[in-house]
Amino acid sequence: MDIKQYVTKQLARTKTKKYEAYVIHRIIAKIDDIGLKFVTQQYVNRGEKSKNGKKFALTDLYFPQLGIHVEVDEAHHFSADAKEADAMRTRDIVSQIGGDDPIRVDTANTSLKEINQRIDSVVETIKAAKKSLPNFIPWDIKKEYSVDTYIAMGEIDANKDVALRTSAEVCNCFGRNYKRWQKGGAKHLDENGHPDENTIIWFPKLYENDGWINHLSDDETRITEGSVDQQKQKQHFEDFLKTGIKATRRIVFAHVKSNLGGVMYRFRGVYEVSEEETKKSGRLVWLRTSTTTKTYAKKPENK
Amino acid sequence: MDIKQYVTKQLARTKTKKYEAYVIHRIIAKIDDIGLKFVTQQYVNRGEKSKNGKKFALTDLYFPQLGIHVEVDEAHHFSADAKEADAMRTRDIVSQIGGDDPIRVDTANTSLKEINQRIDSVVETIKAAKKSLPNFIPWDIKKEYSVDTYIAMGEIDANKDVALRTSAEVCNCFGRNYKRWQKGGAKHLDENGHPDENTIIWFPKLYENDGWINHLSDDETRITEGSVDQQKQKQHFEDFLKTGIKATRRIVFAHVKSNLGGVMYRFRGVYEVSEEETKKSGRLVWLRTSTTTKTYAKKPENK
Numbered sequence: 040m041d042i043k044q045y046v047t048k049q050l051a052r053t054k055t056k057k058y059e060a061y062v063i064h065r066i067i068a069k070i071d072d073i074g075l076k077f078v079t080q081q082y083v084n085r086g087e088k089s090k091n092g093k094k095f096a097l098t099d100l101y102f103p104q105l106g107i108h109v110e111v112d113e114a115h116h117f118s119a120d121a122k123e124a125d126a127m128r129t130r131d132i133v134s135q136i137g138g139d140d141p142i143r144v145d146t147a148n149t150s151l152k153e154i155n156q157r158i159d160s161v162v163e164t165i166k167a168a169k170k171s172l173p174n175f176i177p178w179d180i181k182k183e184y185s186v187d188t189y190i191a192m193g194e195i196d197a198n199k200d201v202a203l204r205t206s207a208e209v210c211n212c213f214g215r216n217y218k219r220w221q222k223g224g225a226k227h228l229d230e231n232g233h234p235d236e237n238t239i240i241w242f243p244k245l246y247e248n249d250g251w252i253n254h255l256s257d258d259e260t261r262i263t264e265g266s267v268d269q270q271k272q273k274q275h276f277e278d279f280l281k282t283g284i285k286a287t288r289r290i291v292f293a294h295v296k297s298n299l300g301g302v303m304y305r306f307r308g309v310y311e312v313s314e315e316e317t318k319k320s321g322r323l324v325w326l327r328t329s330t331t332t333k334t335y336a337k338k339p340e341n342k
Numbered sequence: 343m344d345i346k347q348y349v350t351k352q353l354a355r356t357k358t359k360k361y362e363a364y365v366i367h368r369i370i371a372k373i374d375d376i377g378l379k380f381v382t383q384q385y386v387n388r389g390e391k392s393k394n395g396k397k398f399a400l401t402d403l404y405f406p407q408l409g410i411h412v413e414v415d416e417a418h419h420f421s422a423d424a425k426e427a428d429a430m431r432t433r434d435i436v437s438q439i440g441g442d443d444p445i446r447v448d449t450a451n452t453s454l455k456e457i458n459q460r461i462d463s464v465v466e467t468i469k470a471a472k473k474s475l476p477n478f479i480p481w482d483i484k485k486e487y488s489v490d491t492y493i494a495m496g497e498i499d500a501n502k503d504v505a506l507r508t509s510a511e512v513c514n515c516f517g518r519n520y521k522r523w524q525k526g527g528a529k530h531l532d533e534n535g536h537p538d539e540n541t542i543i544w545f546p547k548l549y550e551n552d553g554w555i556n557h558l559s560d561d562e563t564r565i566t567e568g569s570v571d572q573q574k575q576k577q578h579f580e581d582f583l584k585t586g587i588k589a590t591r592r593i594v595f596a597h598v599k600s601n602l603g604g605v606m607y608r609f610r611g612v613y614e615v616s617e618e619e620t621k622k623s624g625r626l627v628w629l630r631t632s633t634t635t636k637t638y639a640k641k642p643e644n645k
Contacts, residue, residue, distance in 0.1 A: 041453075041454075042453075042454050043361075043453060043454035043457070046364070046454055047360070047361055047363075047364045050363065050364055050367070051363060057350070058346075058350055060350075060353065060354060060363070060367070061349070061350045061353055061367075064353070064363070064364075064367035064368070064371060065367070065371040068367060068368040068371035068372055069371055069372075071458070073454065073455060073458070150344075150345075150346060151344075151345050151346035151349055151376065152376060154346070155374070155376070
């Protein structure tokens with residue numbers, strides 16, 4: 040996908056609310072900045088912060104480099120029904136925990152002139168936010184979500200926009216050079232290319248799937264791993280009690296659906312198994328110990 | 343309809359071509375001129391001028407005050423089938439006969455950057471065209487299509503954007519003060535409020551309807567009036583031969599469907615019956631003798 044396809048596809052999705060397309064198109068046209076990435080209809084985890092008590096929101100316009108969300112009028116309302124919530128969990132959800140409230144553009148009791156003025160002010164806010172970033176890196180669709188980019192960064196941060204298209208690419212951020220990788224996890228090499236038996240690179244689906252019930256807590260600090268099959272669940276847990284877990288540390292890249300379709304592996308952080316929590320809940324519990332981890336290229340082979 | 347509804351409804355219609363919404367929204371945002379009216383998906387009569395040999399086009403964006411049309415890539419293609427052509431004739435068609443070619447924005451073999459640059463150049467062209475008009479009147483949706491506006495102008499011009507919502511309003515541009523008018527024509531009063539027996543204000547449907555086949559020639563200079571019923575047609579013609587026509591002059595406001603739905607009466611000009619052409623064709627033939635006519639308010643009643 041090139042930037043032309045990306046930008047027009049994102050804008051074509053703005054059809055939900057009456058004045059949404061007008062507002063979103065106009066903001067993008069007026070910002071007029073090909074180096075500023077935007078996403079429409081972005082699922083957001085707002086943690087406990089959300090005023091209306093809802094932890095999850097769907098914002099109309101999101102600028103990942105700035106962490107800014109824009110809402111046309113009120114937030115989309117999610118029905119409380121579990122089915123919809125489950126469907127949402129399969130999607131790529133951005134964390135806004137502890138972040139600013141979304142910028143709102145009211146279109147309901149305003150004239151076109153007032154909407155236009157509000158948009159101008161929102162555009163100024165966004166431009167100022169970009170200017171205030173000391174190390175703003177212009178968006179380059181060809182370089183984002185690329186192994187080379189993440190290796191060059193030296194470290195990835197779950198609070199930034201870190202995702203890859205395949206699990207092989209994820210492995211290649213940690214000293215591998217895989218063409219393909221099919222399993223749900225991969226062995227980890229340390230920076231020096233030595234096997235790190237204590238760590239696994241994990242590609243979980245953090246929602247119910249294929250008999251597994253994995254769950255990421257709303258504050259994203261805790262992953263629970265379980266099975267719908269009570270027997271399996273019990274076995275899993277008893278194995279843990281008996282032998283412990285060999286690799287107690289996991290670098291987590293969650294399997295998500297990207298908002299334009301297609302699978303992505305989004306970095307969630309580094310998690311370690313908690314014996315105490317696991318015993319308490321009867322399921323494997325992983326707690327986040329870091330939101331960052333180092334990246335490195337494959338070591339040249341010894342000759 | 344207020345300007346907020348109008349503008350957003352027009353923009354919501356731009357969904358036909360892949361990059362159309364992007365281009366049209368961006369042009370409107372960048373022109374950023376609430377006094378410049380625009381219409382999306384406007385039917386246009388280009389007379390004989392059209393390069394591809396098609397007289398009728400559907401342009402993506404039209405600025406009535408400037409007579410400028412914008413096309414995203416190639417023109418929409420009309421199938422040659424008669425059914426579609428008939429449907430089109432019921433619509434509001436703008437005359438671009440002898441006008442400039444549409445401005446084109448190519449999106450097919452261009453990068454996003456190039457499209458953006460092209461849009462900037464189109465926006466400059468449009469702004470310059472507005473500046474070059476000595477008597478540009480800013481668009482005011484509350485005043486357009488209003489009897490008061492047309493009376494204040496003193497004269498209306500079929501080559502400008504002249505239309506009204508009801509036939510009563512049309513009558514009121516010529517010295518009446520009707521609340522309602524149901525007939526297909528109305529008696530004419532001259533500027534002094536005296537009956538003008540020679541002229542009728544006519545509200546024809548210039549397409550096949552209810553047994554009538556009225557036809558406006560592609561160059562808009564000729565209206566043919568006839569019936570699908572051969573007997574009626576013959577009678578109509580023989581009446582003309584026998585007694586002549588009492589009112590030989592017609593001020594024509596054609597019944598059309600506006601592009602956002604709803605009926606409009608669009609001024610087409612003043613037409614006079616042609617005895618020669620009528621005898622030649624066996625149908626009543628009206629030839630345009632003027633594209634303008636005077637407007638005036640109702641004379642105050644004598645006390």
